[in-house]
Amino acid sequence: MKNNEDTYYKSLRRTITLIIVAVSLFPLFLLAAVAGYRFHTSYRGKVISHLQEIVEKHARQIDQFLLEKLAEIQTLATITPVEELTSSASLAEILYSFQKSFGGVYVDFGCVDSSGYQVAYAGPFHLARANYAKAEWFKKASAQPYFISDVFLGLRGLPHFIVAVQVPYKDSFLILRATINFLGFTRLVESVRVGETGRAFILNRQGEYQTAVSFQPKLEPKQILESLASKSADAPSGNLRAVNGASGASSVIYKEIDGTLYLARPLKKGNWFLIYEQNSRDAFSELYSARRFSIALVALSIITVIFIAWALSYKVVGRIEQVDREKEMLSEQVIQTGKLASLGELAAGVAHEINNPIAIMVEEAGWIEDLLPDIQAVAQSAGREDLITEIANTVHQIKTQGARCKDITQKLLSFARGSDARVQEVNVNDVIEDVVGVISQKAKYDRVTLKVECSNGLKPVFASPSELQQVLLNLINNALDAMDTQGGNLTIRTAQENGWVVITVADTGPGIPESVLPRIFDPFFTTKPVGRGTGLGLSICYGIVKRLGGEITVDSVVGQGTTFKVYLPVIQEKREGDNGGE
C-alpha cells in the first residue's frame, strides 16, 4: 500500500515536471529556433554581402589598374615617334622614365614588328632581337588593337604577363609591349585580406593562376571554377563570363564548399576571375560566437526550467500528499467516530439489559446473606457450621463479580454517553491534582515513582471535570498496569503550546509494539490478560477528547516506554476578555 502510494506520487511528480518542462521549453525552443535561424540567415547574408562588396571593390581596382596600364601604353604608343619605339636606347629612356613615375610596375618594354621580330627592347633580360612569331601572345596581339595576356613563362622562363598595343607602321604594324611586374601585381591582388584566412588570387578561364600563390587553396583551381559556375543557374558549367554579362552590376558570386567560402568576380572582360577564399568559421566567427552564446543561454534556461519544474513539482506533490494524508486521517477519524457512535448505541442497550439480571443476582445474593442467620441455626443443628462460611464466601464472590459487571456496564454506558458531559471552564492542573490524589497510593504499591510537573499559569479549557478525570485515570491506570508492579517512573506533565493545553502521561513500561499502535483506540481492543481489561478505556478517552475538540496522540518505543499526549483547546481570548470584564 505504502509502495503503491510512493509510486503514485513519484509518477505524479514526474508528470508535473514533464508538463512544466514541456510547456516552458516548447516556446523557448521555438523562439530559439526561429530567432536563431533568422539571425543566422540575416547575419550570414550581411557577411557575404560585405565580402561581395569588398571583392567587387577590389576587382574594380584591379580592372582599373589593368586599364590604366593599357591606357598608359596606348598613350605611349600614340605620342612616341616610331623611330624612338624601334630604338632600344629610346625605349630604355622611356622605361626609366616610366619606372620613375609608376614605381616598379613595368619590368621591360619591347617593340615587335609584324613578323614577330623584336626590333627594340629595354629591360633586365637579354631579349633583344627575340623572335615571337610563334608565341601565343603575339598571335593574339596581332589580331587586335590592344591585348593583355595571361601569365606565361615566355623566353625569360619566369611567370609574367604583358600589355600589348598595335602601332601602325607603314603598311603594317608594330606591337609595343610592356611587361607588368608580376610580383607587384600579385601583391596588389593579395592586398585584400579579411580576417585571418581571407585571401585573393586570380585564375584565368582555364583555371590557371594569374598571380603567385603563397598558400595552398583548399580546392584545385578548376574545381573552384566549376563549383562557382554551377552556382548560377544562368551560367553554363565552367563559364562565369555569362554571369558578369547578365547582371552588369555586382557580379560577385559565392559558394561555400567544404567549410570554405569562395567568392568570384570576373576580370578583364571575363578572361580572368578574382577568386576570394576564406574559411567559413573565420568569415562567420562573430556568428558562431553569437550562436555559442545563444546555445549556452538556452542550455542555462533549460537547466533553470528543469530545476524549477522539479522544485515546483516536489512542492506541489508534497502539498497534495499532505492533503491526502490529512484526508485519509480525517476519513479514519470519521470511521472511528462512526464505530464509536454505533458501538455507543449498542452499549447503551446491552448495559441496560445486563444491569437488570445483574441487579437481580446481586440482590438474590444479598437475600441469601439476609437469610444466613437462619441458615446458621439449621446448619448448627445439623453439625454443618462449615456450610455457613462456604455460603458467605460464595455470596461475597457473587456480589464482587456483580460489582465488576456493574463497573463494566458503567464503562459501556459512559462510553455511549460520555457520562457527566456538563462542560465548564476547567483548570487542568486542578483535575490532575484530584486524580493524583486517587492514584498515588496505587502507584506506591506498584513501586512506581510518580512525577507531577504542572506548568503554572495554564489557561482554562472547556471540559467536563469528571470526563477529564476519567481520561486521566484511564491513561494513568494503563501506565501502572503496563509497568505491572515491576516499578518505574510515571510522569504527568502539563504545558501550554500555541492555544492548546497539553497533558502528557509518560511511563517507562515495556512500550507498545508498532503493529499494535494503530489499534489501541479501537473499542474492545486490549492487550491485558482476559478478565483484566475491557478494551474500552482508551476508546472512551478518545471519544471524550474528540468531543472536547482535542486530540490524543501516542508515542511508544518498545523497551523504553509510552507517552500519551492529550491536547485540549484553550478558551479563546475574546471569551477570556468577557470573563475578565465581569
Added chain:
Amino acid sequence: MAASENRARILIVDDEVAYADVLSRRLKRRGYEVECACSGKGAVQKLRKGSFDVAIVDLKMEDLSGLEVLKIFRTLEPSMPVIMITGHGSEEAATAGKALGAFEYLGKPCDFTSLLEVIEKALTLGREKHD
C-alpha cells in the same frame, strides 16, 4: 432499622418481576411493608387504592415510563418521595427525574445499604412533609 409499630409502606414499581420480588423480600425482612407493581399502570392503580410512604420506581418500563409514572404519582400523592432506579444509568433521565420531583436516583445494581439509607432519608422527608 425502619421497622417499628408504624411500618413504612413502600411501593416497588418494576417490570422486572424477579428484581421487584427479591427487593421486596429483603425490605420486608427489615420490617418494611412492601407492595410490588410490575407495570406503570398497575402502580398507578395500587396508589389509587392505598397510600405509600415511599415509592421505588424503575425508569424504563414497557407500558408507562418511570418518568410518566413519577408525574402521575406527583399528582396523586405529592408528598410521597419517589426514588428512581434504573439499569440504564442515564444521567439525562436522572436529571429529568429530579426536575420532576424525584427524591433520588439510583443505578442498578445498587448497593443495598445505600438503598436503605436513601429510603430512610425519604421517609424522614415524608414525615416532615406530613407534619
